[in-house]
Structures are given as structure tokens and as C-alpha cells.
Amino acid sequence: QVQLVESGGGVVQPGRSLRLSCAAAGFSFSSYALHWVRQAPGKGLEWIGLISYDGNNKYYADSVRGRFTISRDNSKDMVYLQMDSLRPEDTAVYYCSRGDPATHTVSDFWGQGALVTVSS
Amino acid sequence: ETVLTQSPGTLSVSPGETATLSCRASQSVDTKLAWYQQKPGQAPRLLIHGASTRATGVPARFSGYGSGTEFTLIISSLQSEDSAVYYCHQSKHWPPITFGQGTRLEIK
Numbered sequence: 226q227v228q229l230v231e232s233g234g235g236v237v238q239p240g241r242s243l244r245l246s247c248a249a250a251g252f253s254f255s256s257y258a259l260h261w262v263r264q265a266p267g268k269g270l271e272w273i274g275l276i277s278y279d280g281n282n283k284y285y286a287d288s289v290r291g292r293f294t295i296s297r298d299n300s301k302d303m304v305y306l307q308m309d310s311l312r313p314e315d316t317a318v319y320y321c322s323r324g325d326p327a328t329h330t331v332s333d334f335w336g337q338g339a340l341v342t343v344s345s
Numbered sequence: 346e347t348v349l350t351q352s353p354g355t356l357s358v359s360p361g362e363t364a365t366l367s368c369r370a371s372q373s374v375d376t377k378l379a380w381y382q383q384k385p386g387q388a389p390r391l392l393i394h395g396a397s398t399r400a401t402g403v404p405a406r407f408s409g410y411g412s413g414t415e416f417t418l419i420i421s422s423l424q425s426e427d428s429a430v431y432y433c434h435q436s437k438h439w440p441p442i443t444f445g446q447g448t449r450l451e452i453k
Contacts, residue, residue: 262389272443330377
């Protein structure tokens with residue numbers, strides 16, 4: 226079955242960096258787009274960005290563009306979220322999700338999430 | 346950016362009854378509208394995509410309707426396990442992909 230498992234969350238000081246990883250299993254990873262979506266404590270869902278199946282196309286929300294970078298390694302079935310210049314408002318649970326095969330833009334399976342806390 | 350506005354903010358319905366959740370888009374998204382269910386402490390789960398197509402394994406009690414700017418999620422024969430926050434999501438005009446603010450469904 227499809228599995229997505231995030232790791233790398235934790236507490237980080239403002240201005241520092243953190244990298245999240247998402248390990249995929251149970252599907253042909255290199256054929257699917259992957260998304261990152263976050264959820265601040267007690268708040269709704271916010272789309273962060275998408276990376277195409279081959280890694281050649283990446284799209285970001287304005288709130289993270291220039292600070293966050295999505296990458297993938299299709300040889301390892303892994304997707305990454307590099308987060309630089311972190312701010313307190315980046316505190317959230319970060320989910321990776323798989324883009325549906327038809328449109329690539331609907332998240333049809335999600336990981337369990339990784340909590341990132343930005344605090345001094 | 347396409348803004349999705351969900352109503353009501355909170356809905357309280359008795360078991361066995363029907364819940365109607367609404368999502369309005371700030372511009373037409375055709376049928377590129379999805380619905381997700383999120384229970385406390387869990388990741389979201391895809392319920393509906395393409396405005397009306399149930400995702401794999403989703404019970405027929407969940408139905409989606411609409412096109413353009415007005416969408417509805419109807420959950421019939423409500424069960425206690427349906428208690429959750431429900432989000433709509435559009436992918437017609439992106440980036441960014443956007444979510445509604447959510448409707449909290451409480452089962453009395």
C-alpha cells in the first residue's frame with residue numbers, strides 16, 4: 226500500500242535551517258508529483274509547494290518562495306523540503322503528499338506529518 | 346489567488362441525519378474541486394475529487410456536487426466516526442493551490 230513517512234522535524238531557532246525528508250513506498254515513485262502542505266497549530270491547511278515527477282518543475286507558495294526548496298531523489302524514493310531563514314510563523318506540522326496521477330494537483334495520499342517548531 | 350470560503354464554520358448534526366457543507370470559490374474553478382476529511386491528530390484524507398468523484402474506499406454516504414464557484418459536500422446517514430474537519434481544495438488556478446478554512450462537523 227502507499228506509504229509516505231516524514232522525518233526531520235524538531236525545534237529550531239529563528240533564522241536557522243532545517244531539512245525534512247519524506248520516504249515513499251508502495252507505488253512507482255518516479256511517476257508521481259509530490260506536494261508539501263503545512264498546518265499551523267489549531268489552523269487550517271496551507272499548500273507549500275509541488276515538485277514534478279522528474280524534479281524538473283517546482284512551484285511554491287509566496288509565503289515560502291526563496292526560503293524553502295523542494296527536491297527529490299528518484300533513486301531513493303525520497304522527497305525533501307529544505308527550509309532556510311525560518312520564522313516563528315513557519316511553526317507547523319508539515320505533510321508530504323502524493324499528487325494524483327491524472328492532474329498531479331490533488332493530494333491523494335498523505336504522510337502522518339512532521340512537527341517543526343521555530344522558537345528561540 | 347483563488348479564495349475558498351466554507352460555510353458553516355461549525356455544524357452539529359445528530360447521528361443518522363444528513364450534513365450539508367458548502368464551499369464557494371472567488372472565481373470559477375470548473376470542477377477542479379476536492380474535499381478532504383481530517384480527524385484530530387491525523388493527516389487529511391481525500392474524499393472527493395473532480396467535484397463529485399469519490400476517492401477509492403470512500404463510502405457512498407459522501408457525495409459532492411457543484412461546478413464553477415458553488416460546491417456542496419453532503420454526508421448522509423451520519424455516524425459518530427464522521428466527526429472531523431472538512432476542507433475544500435481547488436487546483437484550477439495554481440500556483441498556489443488553495444484550501445478553504447474548514448468546516449468542523451460535530452455529531453451530537
